Amino acid sequence: MANKLKKNLDAIIAKNKYLEKLPEMLENLENDQDAVIKEKGILYFRHENTYLRLHSQEMIEEAERMMKPVQERTDHLVLVFGITNTVFLRKLIENTTEGTRIALYEPNLHVLKYVLIHEDITDIIKCPKLATMFGDDEMVGTTCLGYLSQGWENMAQNILVISNPNYYVYAKKRHEYLKDFTGGISDYLKNLGTSLEDMLDGLTNYTRNVDAAMKTNDLEELRNKYKGYPAFIVASGPSLKKNIEYLKGAQDKSLIIACDASYRACVQYDIKPDMIASIERYKPTYDSFYEGIDFPEDLTLVAPALLWPDIYDSIPGHQILLAKTSDGVDKWWSKHFDKMGFEPMGSSCANVAYAAAVVAGCEPIVLVGQDLAYTDDLIHADISHYEDFENKVPEPSTEDTWVESVDGGLIKSNIYYEMFRMYFEKRILIEKIHTIDATEGGAKIKGAELMPLKEVIEKYCTKEVPYKLPDFLENIEVDDEFKVEKYKEIIEDCYKMIDELEIVKDKASDHFDSIKKYKDFDFSEATEQELYDIVCLNTVEMI
Numbered sequence: 059m060a061n062k063l064k065k066n067l068d069a070i071i072a073k074n075k076y077l078e079k080l081p082e083m084l085e086n087l088e089n090d091q092d093a094v095i096k097e098k099g100i101l102y103f104r105h106e107n108t109y110l111r112l113h114s115q116e117m118i119e120e121a122e123r124m125m126k127p128v129q130e131r132t133d134h135l136v137l138v139f140g141i142t143n144t145v146f147l148r149k150l151i152e153n154t155t156e157g158t159r160i161a162l163y164e165p166n167l168h169v170l171k172y173v174l175i176h177e178d179i180t181d182i183i184k185c186p187k188l189a190t191m192f193g194d195d196e197m198v199g200t201t202c203l204g205y206l207s208q209g210w211e212n213m214a215q216n217i218l219v220i221s222n223p224n225y226y227v228y229a230k231k232r233h234e235y236l237k238d239f240t241g242g243i244s245d246y247l248k249n250l251g252t253s254l255e256d257m258l259d260g261l262t263n264y265t266r267n268v269d270a271a272m273k274t275n276d277l278e279e280l281r282n283k284y285k286g287y288p289a290f291i292v293a294s295g296p297s298l299k300k301n302i303e304y305l306k307g308a309q310d311k312s313l314i315i316a317c318d319a320s321y322r323a324c325v326q327y328d329i330k331p332d333m334i335a336s337i338e339r340y341k342p343t344y345d346s347f348y349e350g351i352d353f354p355e356d357l358t359l360v361a362p363a364l365l366w367p368d369i370y371d372s373i374p375g376h377q378i379l380l381a382k383t384s385d386g387v388d389k390w391w392s393k394h395f396d397k398m399g400f401e402p403m404g405s406s407c408a409n410v411a412y413a414a415a416v417v418a419g420c421e422p423i424v425l426v427g428q429d430l431a432y433t434d435d436l437i438h439a440d441i442s443h444y445e446d447f448e449n450k451v452p453e454p455s456t457e458d459t460w461v462e463s464v465d466g467g468l469i470k471s472n473i474y475y476e477m478f479r480m481y482f483e484k485r486i487l488i489e490k491i492h493t494i495d496a497t498e499g500g501a502k503i504k505g506a507e508l509m510p511l512k513e514v515i516e517k518y519c520t521k522e523v524p525y526k527l528p529d530f531l532e533n534i535e536v537d538d539e540f541k542v543e544k545y546k547e548i549i550e551d552c553y554k555m556i557d558e559l560e561i562v563k564d565k566a567s568d569h570f571d572s573i574k575k576y577k578d579f580d581f582s583e584a585t586e587q588e589l590y591d592i593v594c595l596n597t598v599e600m601i
Contacts, residue, residue, distance in 0.1 A: 140222030282419035289420035295429030297499030404481035429500025
């Protein structure tokens with residue numbers, strides 16, 4: 059039995075590095091012989107004062123019933139809640155497409171240990187389409203995020219949940235598990251852009267900013283340069299006015315990164331940020347936060363390379379431009395520039411600033427003015443905007459959410475603030491980044507330590523930084539000859555892309571013609587074979 063346990067655990071850890079603590083966790087599990095019992099071939103688990111069945115005596119028949127929702131020719135993301143019916147798991151692996159992904163989650167560690175001791179399931183564990191989700195909440199959450207980064211979002215419309223019926227007692231855990239998956243997929247899709255027009259606007263701005271891209275510094279130039287010093291990310295949430303006065307004490311003893319909306323507030327309080335972070339691509343951002351402001355030459359901009367072009371012209375100092383994502387158009391564009399790297403930057407200015415602080419090696423990273431909620435019925439701190447800025451909470455809408463606040467109650471937020479918050483929570487969880495929320499208001503950021511800003515500065519701002527950020531950044535000059543060659547390179551690559559798009563357009567047009575004949579087809583009278591041919595053969599034509 060011990061041999062089976064070791065074989066299974068070795069297979070689990072070889073596949074999933076986030077589960078390295080699992081053997082120790084199972085070894086230290088409270089010795090409870092009656093947590094799982096077997097009678098007449100049926101396994102039971104104890105819950106409170108009763109025993110509930112883990113599977114029926116007829117596991118093959120049960121597996122058949124559990125397989126009913128699965129369509130054999132469709133790629134699914136199957137979330138399986140319970141490990142004991144291994145007949146079902148093998149059947150699921152065997153009878154699903156190669157593109158299907160199976161996330162196996164067992165919430166009961168006593169049940170998990172029993173199965174790993176008594177049955178060799180290394181063939182299940184090693185299957186490429188199966189992911190194991192075991193351990194405590196942190197291990198499960200980290201594993202979930204890791205797998206979601208591997209293209210699982212493509213199956214967002216084909217998610218199946220198959221559960222041990224008696225695992226209704228773990229309804230809360232199942233809800234959190236499903237929330238991790240759906241939230242991760244939702245975040246990925248939102249990061250692609252809010253619409254096709256939004257994505258095309260981004261591509262347009264990329265091309266407008268080609269000269270700025272040629273002169274960008276590489277974020278890697280800052281790698282670990284601020285190790286041993288804290289970073290302060292200054293956002294423009296409503297709570298900023300409560301404690302910004304203390305931030306002066308962090309000057310020259312930390313890396314201070316202001317969001318573009320909070321830069322004006324910093325200046326009002328005689329705080330000089332080292333960096334300014336931006337992310338929005340439209341002209342109103344320039345009009346509100348850049349136009350007419352005299353920025354100092356030692357201020358460094360960190361932002362994606364698709365901002366409104368005038369923003370780059372406003373910053374006389376160094377600029378670090380990044381690819382917005384690591385795939386698609388962003389990847390295609392960034393490959394033309396040696397110094398334009400990618401760093402997971404989230405979807406807000408504060409997320410971008412946090413990414414820069416992580417690369418710089420700062421510890422801790424301190425969030426200020428990061429309410430991510432409508433604290434005191436406001437959107438932003440009034441010190442961060444022009445007087446005519448509309449700062450009232452919008453009318454109720456489907457985008458509203460209620461989240462846990464830093465004081466344990468509920469506070470109104472919205473789906474976009476949720477997306478920004480989840481970025482922080484994911485990075486804190488996966489990378490174990492010491493993060494302090496010194497906002498003193500707003501939504502709770504899971505994994506961030508709560509501490510008043512004044513105390514943070516007293517505890518961590520204890521020594522002067524002996525250099526300035528521009529000391530690490532190369533001064534880049536680009537002559538006209540280099541520009542012309544770069545323009546030619548990009549234009550030639552555009553023609554290649556146009557040729558590829560022509561092929562896609564022709565395929566799409568041919569596919570449309572092939573299905574147009576079914577516009578008036580009476581599907582109610584079709585045979586099963588006809589329906590199969592209509593769906594599957596036309597899909598093959600597209601491929």
